[in-house]
Amino acid sequence: MFDAEEFISEAVETLKTQIDDIAIIACSGGVDSAVAAVLAHQAVGGLLHCVYVDTGFMRKGETEQVEAMFAAHGIELTTVHAAERYFTALEGVTEPEAKRKTIGELFIRVFEDEQVKVGAKYLVQGTIAPDWIESGGGVRDTIKSHHNVGGLPEDMTLSVVEPLRELYKDEVRELARTLGISVAERQPFPGPGLAVxxxxxxxxxxxxxxxxxxxxxxxxxxxxxxxxxxxxxxxxxxxxxxxxxxxxxxxxxxxxxxxxxxxxxxxxxxxxxxxxxxxxxxxxxxxxxxxxxxxxxxxxxxxxxxxxxxxxxxx
Incomplete structure (x- = not known):
């Protein structure tokens, strides 16, 4: 049986050993990235830089909700307004896999820009088990690329840290409830957002x-x-x-x-x-x-x- 408190304790200790320099995390407003951010913040505190990217593909009122949620946890959040950049990159792109790959690559490019600003060496992600399974992370065929898994460019310079990689959504929700995160019960939302x-x-x-x-x-x-x-x-x-x-x-x-x-x-x-x-x-x-x-x-x-x-x- 999944023990949320035990997982949190072990994850925080593991993150302390994985992250020895400045890290950056993409905070989408969903439960996965929120849990990953809170765990990483508990582990390394000021070494973690949380970034929210307004891609232009977010839900109604998303930006304001995300900013309020992180403020409630005392975590500093940087908001990057990148809608124009995303729409330009995706102009004329209609094939689903091409969309996801393009969004995945731009996702990293935007964060590499932020990496330069803060000198980050690590990228923390809220990847969970269904993400990498659907992206062909094992022997399975690729069902669809997830922008934070199968869409990552090969020349990426950041080291990726995924504290939730082996968990499923119900387990992540239990972690969120234990951590007191307001979006614990929020329904899943695709990484590429409304683009898909x-x-x-x-x-x-x-x-x-x-x-x-x-x-x-x-x-x-x-x-x-x-x-x-x-x-x-x-x-x-x-x-x-x-x-x-x-x-x-x-x-x-x-x-x-x-x-x-x-x-x-x-x-x-x-x-x-x-x-x-x-x-x-x-x-x-x-x-x-x-x-x-x-x-x-x-x-x-x-x-x-x-x-x-x-x-x-x-x-």
């Missing part, structure tokens, strides 16, 4: 649509769960498909794109079953999305695919 929920061209406008639709899905599902109308899924979000269909807005013909809503039940992300969401709640989600995104979205569909055969994220 925006199928097709990555533009600020299309990503903005996905950001708003994901917020709507989260708000409606969480409110319904609070009312006791449904069980909150393990992961739930919206993705924008480059599929257009004819619709009607008022008396005017519309030709808009499609939003797919995805919600799954899982324990560790390695396999998942689609969640049976009440139709009344899905109808609310659909109405809110089509009203909020008039002119760009006129159709909402629900994904009823298990994993396998489909992965949890569409890309």
């Amino acid at each position: 929920r925006t199928l097709g061209d990555l533009t600020p406008e299309r990503v903005g649509v996905v950001r708003e639709c994901c917020a709507i899905v989260e708000e409606e599902f969480e409110a319904a769960a609070e009312r006791g109308e449904m069980e909150l899924p393990w992961q739930y979000y919206a993705a924008l498909l480059p599929v257009r269909s004819v619709g009607v807005h008022g008396d005017v013909r519309a030709y808009g794109e499609t939003i797919v809503v995805r919600a799954v039940r899982s324990m560790d992300g390695m396999s998942a079953r689609y969640s049976e969401i009440p139709h009344s709640i899905l109808q609310k989600v659909s109405t809110r999305i089509t009203n909020a995104c008039k002119g760009s979205v006129n159709r909402v569909v629900y994904d009823i695919t298990h994993k396998p055969p489909g992965t949890i994220e569409w890309e």
Whole structure:
């Protein structure tokens, strides 16, 4: 049985031996990177520099939430605004693996810039077991590259430290609860962010649509769960498909794109079953999305695919 307190004690001692110089960590706002950051901070204190990169692919209100969370733990956080750099690098890139590889390489380049500023020798990451398994870290085929695993460039100069590498999501959540981290129960979010929920061209406008639709899905599902109308899924979000269909807005013909809503039940992300969401709640989600995104979205569909055969994220 997993013992969170024992793991924390051992991890902190191990990190003290692994990190003997300045280290840098990417803090995304998710539970994995938050736990890794708190553990590393407990181990090496001021040697750790925590950096949050606003890639332009973050959730609604993400930046403010991340800054508040680290302030609550007394950890100094540097915010890098890199959205323009990411959108430029990904212009015309639509193939999923190419997206992830590009984001992974830029992820390191941005941190190498920060490394130069602080003289960092180590990169601490919140990589967990499903990340490297899906990225082909063993004998398995690559299912998809994770930006902090399979997307790392070969000429990277930072030494990587991964204190959570052998853990699964439920174990990381237990660590977060023990450490008093506010995002302990927050649902998983892909490393490349909304970039892999925006199928097709990555533009600020299309990503903005996905950001708003994901917020709507989260708000409606969480409110319904609070009312006791449904069980909150393990992961739930919206993705924008480059599929257009004819619709009607008022008396005017519309030709808009499609939003797919995805919600799954899982324990560790390695396999998942689609969640049976009440139709009344899905109808609310659909109405809110089509009203909020008039002119760009006129159709909402629900994904009823298990994993396998489909992965949890569409890309």
